[in-house]
Amino acid sequence: MSPLSPRCITYFDCLRFLLAQTVVVGHGFGFFFGYWGGFFPSKAPYIQSIAVVGFFFVSGFLICRSAVANIKYKGGDYVRYYVDRLSRVYTTLAPCLIFVFLVDLFFSYQVSDFELGDNLTISTFFKNLLLLPSMPFGTMRPIWSLMFEWWIYILFGGVVFFRKNWIFSAICIGVGGYYTWRLQDLSATRLLN
Known part of the structure; x- marks a missing residue:
């Protein structure tokens, strides 16, 4: 598995940024215009719900790829994986x-x-x-x-x-x-x- 190209990394960063901003804007509309009648509207899911699923999917792909690349190229192990996750979250x-x-x-x-x-x-x-x-x-x-x-x-x-x-x-x-x-x-x- 070869590393992602700089162009591909930029694409995924932009995609995650766009999805995260869609969540913020969707919640903002819900908060300011009051359409919180239920978790899903009657005809289609809220745009922020779709964006959250998309963000999870893209992040899951990138984390999986990163973990596999660390194992293959850097001899990564579970200690490195969990330290990386801890530092990123906390x-x-x-x-x-x-x-x-x-x-x-x-x-x-x-x-x-x-x-x-x-x-x-x-x-x-x-x-x-x-x-x-x-x-x-x-x-x-x-x-x-x-x-x-x-x-x-x-x-x-x-x-x-x-x-x-x-x-x-x-x-x-x-x-x-x-x-x-x-x-x-x-x-x-x-x-x-």
Whole structure:
């Protein structure tokens, strides 16, 4: 497997940027123009739902390709894979949680009926920090997506590196699969209520 060309990398970066912006714009229209009558409209899925699936698909392809290339060219192993995933996720997650806490705390004092401030608890903060299935911390609603991605990363790493350390991989597959399905159940429960 040869490395991706600079042109191909630029294409995938632009595609992911476009999909991410489609999610933001779609949610913005929903927020400002109030079309949240259900998860899917009656005739077609929301554009942001299609963009999220597209983003997951493209990211999954790139991560899979990266993991295989690291194994082939750099002798990559599960330690390198998980350190890479940890550093990519937590360099933004931890500062975002702190930022959301400060902003939500400020607004909870300014707005008397600040509903989203109900989840500003230490327990929710640490569950979100560990990406465990839970309610989003304060106004940090998009974290549900990161929770899915994180546990799929764990599951995927277990599958890819199964031959190198089958005990560790079996644990990753079990824990990753459990929390991925747990998130699915939690999301479905929230939609029904």
